[in-house]
Structure formats: structure tokens, C-alpha cells
Amino acid sequence: MTSATAADYGWIRSSSSLFAYALEVGYTLTLARGVSPSEVFRIVGAEPRGECAGLDEFIREQQEFSDEYEEWPEAFLAGAFTTRGEGGGWTLALEFGGDLGTRPRLMEALSAGTRAVSHSSNGGKPMDFFHWYEDGELRTTFEWPADRAGSTPDELNGMMREVGLNPTGDEAPGIDRKAAVLALTERLTGVRVTEELLAEAEYQVAEVPEEPAEEWAGITVDITDAHGERTYVDVDRTQL
Template sequence: MTSATAADYGWIRSSSSPFAYGLQIGYTLTLVQGVSPAELLRVVGAKPRGVCVGSNALIEQHAALLYESDWPESFLAGAFTVPGEEGDWTLALDFGGDLGTRPRFLEALSAGTRVVSHSSNGGKPMHFFHWYENGELRTTFEWPAHRTGSTPDELNAVMREVGLNPTGDEAPDVDRKAAVFALAERLTGVQVTEDLLAEAEYRTGEVPEEPAEEWESITIDITDAHGDRTYVQVERDQLTRDET
């Protein structure tokens, strides 16, 4: 296991970093052990878009895809092979998509192996981390102190080492996103650097958006400034009756 910490990933905040764009509009970065880039794109149902060199070219292709439609029904993902713990891994990167957050993809990709992903949805304060092993979600969190999965506490010691606090808030000088990059490196042995992303040869694919799921109810759960909680679950047929 590497000794990476949040301090090793301060470069993600640089204005010249490819992650300046990803943190602005959203990204997912997914690492899969022993699965080729072509196989990863096949599993997620991506339509091949060829090869591009460098993160700037990947960003340009992403922007071009957005401009092709007023309401895009897909997003661009790029993948390449990178050395890591116990052999080769595939690093998949997308901007504004959700490849690394879809459970059915991550379960399939992690069958017999390991998958680690982290993401941001851009301007909104939602940042997720997922660790899958052999098709099973082991640990996931948005806030480090609120973890779920089959083994939510297994990474606690490593989280503390990289700068995350599994029991509360981090120290004010710790960059939580940089610490998540370090946590991913600890689990994969893959050191992500600015030069790696800037110079990689990406096999690209157009990943279709998932169809909207049918819903049966909505939950309203609000706690006001005084600590009073309002919790209401409204069934779909109740709303239908109200409309008629």
C-alpha cells in the first residue's frame, strides 16, 4: 500500500489542472483492476468514439458532444491503462456524467476484482466515494463520518492517515477532495498526477444516460433551525387522486 496523503494531491486545485474543469462541472474518476479500457466501455454500454491524447482533448470532445444536442442523452468517458497494485488498472474519467456512481456498472465491473471511484456533481456540494470488491459495495460515503456498505468501518484507519476523519469534521487545513484522491491511491496503488491525465491516450466512448425510474412515493424530510422535524411520505396514487 502506498503512503499517499491529501498533501500529495494539492495539484487538483491548480487553475491549470484538468480537474479545475472537473470540479467546476462535475466528474467521476473510476479505477478498475484487471479490466481493459475496451472492456470497461463495453460493460457500460458506451458507443466507441475513437482515441484522443490528453485531458484537454477529452474535455474538447466532451464539450463538442454537449453542443451536438440541446439536451444530450449521453456523456463522454475516456479510459486508459495505468500501473497499480498487483498489475494493470483502467482509469476511466468523465466530466458531467455518472459512470462511477451507477451501482449496476460498478457491481458488474468489480466481479472478481476491485473498483474504486469518486465523484463530484460540480457546483452542488455532493461528493461521493465508492469501494466495491467482488461485486459488493464495501464502503461508500458522501461525508466521511456517515458511511454505509457491507464494511463501512474497514477503511477508518486509512482514512485518518490520508487526512479524513471518520468520526467528525476534518482539520480546517485538510482538503477533503485531495484526501479522497489519496484514499483511492491507497486502495489501488494508482498514483494519479496532473501529467498522467494530461498526457494519457484515452479510448473514448459515448455512455447513454440511464432512463428515469418509475417512482411510487416521495419523502419530505426537513429539520428547521429550531430542531423541529417534518417527515412526510406521499404515495404516487395520492398525488394522482389530488390531480383529479
């Protein structure tokens, strides 16, 4: 296990860093051990679109792809490559405005018999999420470190403290929570994400369709008014 801390990822806040673009527009970064980029794309039903030499080229292709849509795109581009980490090769998948690492069914499939970790931001006034899956199971997830969920929400508490996150309250002054999340991810994967790694990698690129909305059969209206009177009605789709 590495000894990474938030201090090792201070570079992400440099205005000249490629990660600054990710923080501005929103991103998802996913790491899965022992799964190839092509297998990631097969599982998610993505259409391959060749390769990009480095992150600059991938960003340009992503921007040109988004410009093809007059309104909100019905798909997004993901770029992925293999790098070394704890226990062998890991696929690093990155997308801007996408949601691969937040899709439960995909993460369950990627982590079956292995491990997958992701973190994300929606840009702007961000919501930032972290997910750790092991053997197809969501073990720990959080937006705020003190508000965790999963089958083992407290298992990473010691590691979180070591990287600069506080699982019981606010972080110490000066701690960059996003940098600390990258350090936590490194401790779980053994993959040191550097600006050089992202900038120089050969990305396999694929077009990922939006996740289909789940079918629903109806809705339930359950309201209790100020006088304690309760209204409870099941309404199926044919009645709407």
C-alpha cells in the same frame, strides 16, 4: 500499499491544473483492476468514438459533443486508459457531467472478482461521493466521511485517518477533503493520479447513454396528520 496523503494531491487546487476543470463542471473518476477500457464500455453499452491524445483533446471533444444538444444531453462521453497499480493493470475512466462510477450495477460488474473505486463531484455547490466495491459488493461509500454506508462502513477508518479524513467528525483545519479522497483512492488501488498522467494519456473515448429509468408499478401515499389520523393508499399506474 502506498503512503499517500492529502498533501500529495495539493496540485488539484491549482487554477492552471486540468483537474480544476473537473472540479468546476463536475466529474466522475473510476478505477477498476484487471478490466480493459473496451470491456468497461461494453458492460455499460457505450458506443466507441475513437481515441484522444491527452486530456486537453478529450475535453475539447467532450465540449463539442455537449454543444450538439440544445437541451440537456441524452448521453455523455467517457475517456478511459490503462495504467499500472497494485496487482497489475487498472482502467482509469474519466467523464465530465457523467455518472459511470455512481451506477451500482456497473460498479458491481466491474468489481466482480476484483476491486473498483470511484469518486465524483457534481461541480458548482458540489456533492462529492466516494465508492469502494470489492467482489461485486459495495463495501464503503460516503459523501461526508463521518456518515458512511456499505457492507463494511468502518473498514477504511484507519486508512481514512492516515490520509487526513476524520471518520468520526470534522477534519483538522487546512485538510483538503477532495485531495484526501484522491489519496484514499491511491491507497486502495496503488494508482498515483498526477496531472501528467491525466494530461498525457491516450484516452479511448465512447458515448455512454443515460441510464434508463427503472420501471415502476405504482406509488404509496402514507400520511399521518397532526391529529394522528393516518391515510394509506396504494395507487397503481393505471389509476394515475
